[in-house]
Amino acid sequence: xxxxxxxxxxxxxxxxxxxxxxxxxxxxxxxxxxxxxxxxxxxxxxxxxxxxxxxxxxxxxxxxxxxxxxxxxxxxxxxxxxxxxxxxxx
Numbered sequence: 767x768x769x770x771x772x773x774x775x776x777x778x779x780x781x782x783x784x785x786x787x788x789x790x791x792x793x794x795x796x797x798x799x800x801x802x803x804x805x806x807x808x809x810x811x812x813x814x815x816x817x818x819x820x821x822x823x824x825x826x827x828x829x830x831x832x833x834x835x836x837x838x839x840x841x842x843x844x845x846x847x848x849x850x851x852x853x854x855x856x
Contacts, residue, residue: 791805794806
């Protein structure tokens with residue numbers, strides 16, 4: 767209930783609440799094979815890490831930029847994957 771002169775606001779945490787960020791693993795299977803879950807977990811971890819870091823620095827890149835940065839990081843962490851640069855160019 768809102769009172770006159772007050773605004774009622776409802777906010778949701780988009781990822782983990784409204785969207786399943788882990789669902790990206792299925793899309794990574796063609797590029798990563800059996801390691802798709804491992805890559806998806808590393809990607810999401812880096813995406814969140816970068817989000818916290820840039821926010822702490824007072825910078826606010828787009829979600830698309832954070833996603834690209836996060837997807838590039840697992841490529842360096844998990845050896846033997848060569849198809850991730852192709853995913854980054856999409």
